[in-house]
Amino acid sequence: MAAAASTATLSGCARPLPSTLNSSPSSTRLAPFASRSRPRRLRAAAAAATLREVCSGRVPDHVLQGAEDVGYISPTEVQEQSLPVLLSGLDCILHAQTGSGKTLAYLLAVFSAIDVGRSSVQALVIVPTRELGIQVTKVARLLAAKTCNVMALLDGGMLTRQKSWLKAEPPAIIVATVASLCQMVEKRAFSLGSIKILVIDEVDFIFGSSKQVNSLRKILNSYTAASSRQTIFASASIPQHNRFVHDCVQHKWTKSDVVHVHVNPVQPMPSHLRHTYVICSKKERLHVLLSLLERDAPKSVIIFVAQQSEKSKRAGNPPSSTLVVEFLRAEYKGTLEVLVLEEDMNFNARATSFTEVKGKGFLLVSTDIASRGFDLPQTSHIYNFDLPKTATDYLHRAGRTGREPFSKSECSVTTLITEEERFVLQRFQNELKFHSQQLPLESMFTFNL
Numbered sequence: 304m305a306a307a308a309s310t311a312t313l314s315g316c317a318r319p320l321p322s323t324l325n326s327s328p329s330s331t332r333l334a335p336f337a338s339r340s341r342p343r344r345l346r347a348a349a350a351a352a353t354l355r356e357v358c359s360g361r362v363p364d365h366v367l368q369g370a371e372d373v374g375y376i377s378p379t380e381v382q383e384q385s386l387p388v389l390l391s392g393l394d395c396i397l398h399a400q401t402g403s404g405k406t407l408a409y410l411l412a413v414f415s416a417i418d419v420g421r422s423s424v425q426a427l428v429i430v431p432t433r434e435l436g437i438q439v440t441k442v443a444r445l446l447a448a449k450t451c452n453v454m455a456l457l458d459g460g461m462l463t464r465q466k467s468w469l470k471a472e473p474p475a476i477i478v479a480t481v482a483s484l485c486q487m488v489e490k491r492a493f494s495l496g497s498i499k500i501l502v503i504d505e506v507d508f509i510f511g512s513s514k515q516v517n518s519l520r521k522i523l524n525s526y527t528a529a530s531s532r533q534t535i536f537a538s539a540s541i542p543q544h545n546r547f548v549h550d551c552v553q554h555k556w557t558k559s560d561v562v563h564v565h566v567n568p569v570q571p572m573p574s575h576l577r578h579t580y581v582i583c584s585k586k587e588r589l590h591v592l593l594s595l596l597e598r599d600a601p602k603s604v605i606i607f608v609a610q611q612s613e614k615s616k617r618a619g620n621p622p623s624s625t626l627v628v629e630f631l632r633a634e635y636k637g638t639l640e641v642l643v644l645e646e647d648m649n650f651n652a653r654a655t656s657f658t659e660v661k662g663k664g665f666l667l668v669s670t671d672i673a674s675r676g677f678d679l680p681q682t683s684h685i686y687n688f689d690l691p692k693t694a695t696d697y698l699h700r701a702g703r704t705g706r707e708p709f710s711k712s713e714c715s716v717t718t719l720i721t722e723e724e725r726f727v728l729q730r731f732q733n734e735l736k737f738h739s740q741q742l743p744l745e746s747m748f749t750f751n752l
């Protein structure tokens with residue numbers, strides 16, 4: 304992201320804001336909208352309005368009905384705060400904790416912006432991975448209730464067939480990964496000239512990906528223009544967010560009155576997660592993991608492993624994922640099915656794992672590919688078999704659990720570290736402002752090493 308500048312006047316809202324936001328004691332015109340740390344679990348009771356009331360006539364009735372049918376009755380805090388901005392057509396940076404309901408917030412804005420009677424591509428949602436794209440498409444189709452087409456243009460998809468569909472019957476909404484979208488636009492399968500609303504989900508991840516950032520810039524500045532669309536950026540983590548807001552305006556990714564809706568700015572980590580760690584040697588790690596699984600008896604689990612480095616590949620070492628999966632398939636006696644998901648798998652195998660984790664108990668061994676946007680609400684436990692590289696990675700991995708906005712059940716995140724890695728975890732704790740409790744190694748061993 305480029306040149307720094309003062310963000311003070313840019314991150315606020317130049318135009319008058321909807322009164323609900325202006326009247327909020329925590330919002331100002333010169334700073335990002337921010338709510339102080341009210342515990343997330345209490346928010347439903349405190350919220351006066353229903354989702355339907357918050358959307359007050361600006362979202363088609365069938366869309367709200369679809370939302371109500373799946374149980375979206377009360378708005379989550381991010382929905383309550385952002386919908387007045389989003390539905391008024393302003394550009395918005397939607398910045399709120401993992402699992403806080405950003406997807407529904409931006410999709411409601413999409414449905415309020417499009418005209419289902421028109422036969423053209425009017426809304427575009429960009430996501431970083433195929434798996435997140437499948438999820439977002441599912442929610443969009445549910446809300447559309449067959450009143451308009453929602454197409455998924457995702458890596459590993461049937462792009463040739465989709466090219467003819469696009470020409471024959473342009474969908475109102477496209478959910479796409481960056482590469483697949485650009486491929487289609489460059490093949491002139493369709494143009495983005497009629498886009499009214501553009502959403503970039505996990506924006507910090509896409510900007511941080513050397514493979515995706517140049518194409519994203521083309522989408523933002525060449526294929527479409529900020530002046531003729533509503534632009535929404537969403538993520539739970541926007542490092543240096545003041546500078547990002549400034550860059551949005553400077554580089555014309557958004558209009559100059561973009562609003563930064565920042566929920567829980569002092570507490571990036573959801574407060575209902577319980578963090579623990581175990582110090583053990585690398586040799587002990589697999590057995591400690593097994594012992595934790597036996598002790599915790601989780602409903603569903605994601606075990607995060609590091610992606611194998613090129614150096615380790617060249618040395619002929621097996622990746623962490625293979626070590627963990629083979630060990631668990633041999634030793635784990637519980638009922639959960641052991642599945643694997645990683646970048647190096649082909650798209651068919653990825654699709655199989657992704658489909659299988661839906662709807663039943665699972666023990667998914669995954670690289671960080673599952674850490675962004677993956678919404679598997681039944682996940683009760685996260686284990687970091689390998690320490691994440693950054694605090695942001697820790698945040699997104701942890702955020703794969705505790706994803707039922709109004710639930711009271713406690714979910715846990717356990718990290719396995721060596722003595723030397725303790726200071727790295729401490730750094731993540733300081734940066735993300737959470738506490739992690741040590742589990743004594745001896746307390747969990749029921750077997751001989």
Ligand SMILES: Nc1ncnc2c1ncn2[C@@H]1O[C@H](COP(=O)(O)OP(=O)(O)OP(=O)(O)O)[C@@H](O)[C@H]1O
Pocket residue numbers: 354374375376377378379382399400401402403404405406407538539675676677678680702706707708709
């Ligand atoms: N108003 C609501 N009422 C009940 N459940 C909701 C509501 N809004 C969203 N949810 C549920 O909350 C979960 C998390 O929502 P979502 O995936 O949009 O989170 P997110 O903010 O995008 O998280 P992340 O940053 O991790 O991608 C989903 O399972 C979704 O179905």
